[in-house]
Amino acid sequence: MEYQDLIDACSEEWQAYTEHDFVMQIADGSLDERCFLHYLKQDFLFLKHYARAYALAIYKADNLEDMRRALPTVQVLLETECNHHVEYCKKWGISEAEMEQEDEAFGTVAYTRFVLDSGMSGDLTSLYAALAPCSIGYAAIGKLLLQSDITKLDGNPFRSWLEMYCGEDFQSSVAKGSEHFNSLLADIELNSKKGQRLVETFRTATRMEIAFWQQGFDHVKQEG
Numbered sequence: 001m002e003y004q005d006l007i008d009a010c011s012e013e014w015q016a017y018t019e020h021d022f023v024m025q026i027a028d029g030s031l032d033e034r035c036f037l038h039y040l041k042q043d044f045l046f047l048k049h050y051a052r053a054y055a056l057a058i059y060k061a062d063n064l065e066d067m068r069r070a071l072p073t074v075q076v077l078l079e080t081e082c083n084h085h086v087e088y089c090k091k092w093g094i095s096e097a098e099m100e101q102e103d104e105a106f107g108t109v110a111y112t113r114f115v116l117d118s119g120m121s122g123d124l125t126s127l128y129a130a131l132a133p134c135s136i137g138y139a140a141i142g143k144l145l146l147q148s149d150i151t152k153l154d155g156n157p158f159r160s161w162l163e164m165y166c167g168e169d170f171q172s173s174v175a176k177g178s179e180h181f182n183s184l185l186a187d188i189e190l191n192s193k194k195g196q197r198l199v200e201t202f203r204t205a206t207r208m209e210i211a212f213w214q215q216g217f218d219h220v221k222q223e224g
């Protein structure tokens with residue numbers, strides 16, 4: 001099997017994730033900035049655990065090549081992505097220390113600990129099945145938005161976010177990771193027990209991504 005089989009096995013959820021209203025409102029700049037800020041603060045906490053999960057991939061790998069392959073992503077997460085979030089929040093007068101103090105929302109706890117548990121209780125491939133909706137999904141979103149007529153960069157308050165995920169560095173880093181994931185999946189049959197377990201892991205993580213966008217919207221609704 002290959003990673004596209006995982007996407008095809010949950011195409012409805014995949015579409016709800018990658019074409020979510022939250023994403024479309026980032027693209028045209030119409031999103032309530034309070035929603036974006038809440039999302040970004042939660043995403044900062046998400047990225048810290050997500051980097052731990054990639055570090056777990058190094059621990060779980062049983063050969064040097066698989067260990068090496070996980071390293072560039074740890075770097076992108078802790079440097080490019082986390083730094084972007086910190087810089088953005090700085091403009092709103094929020095420091096990195098304050099971001100680290102922020103309460104984790106339930107959706108953030110659920111998603112990150114699910115990913116970590118998939119890796120701890122399973123093998124490297126199970127871990128990557130839980131990690132993949134995140135990386136492959138945001139790269140797909142970046143590609144989609146780059147080509148979409150609704151995307152506006154001029155005057156868009158979320159421009160730096162769009163440029164990061166549409167950008168060459170993020171896109172090529174995910175492309176390399178996806179190729180590696182495919183090499184791990186190559187020996188597994190989609191309809192085998194293992195293959196179906198990977199589908200369930202991938203589907204659950206994709207549902208968590210939908211909930212993560214929704215969490216950004218719901219925050220402001222609750223405040224009234």
Ligand SMILES: Cc1ncc(CO)c(N)n1
Binds near residue numbers: 047209
């Ligand atoms: C929730 C979430 N999924 C994926 C990415 C992409 O790294 C991110 N930053 N946050």
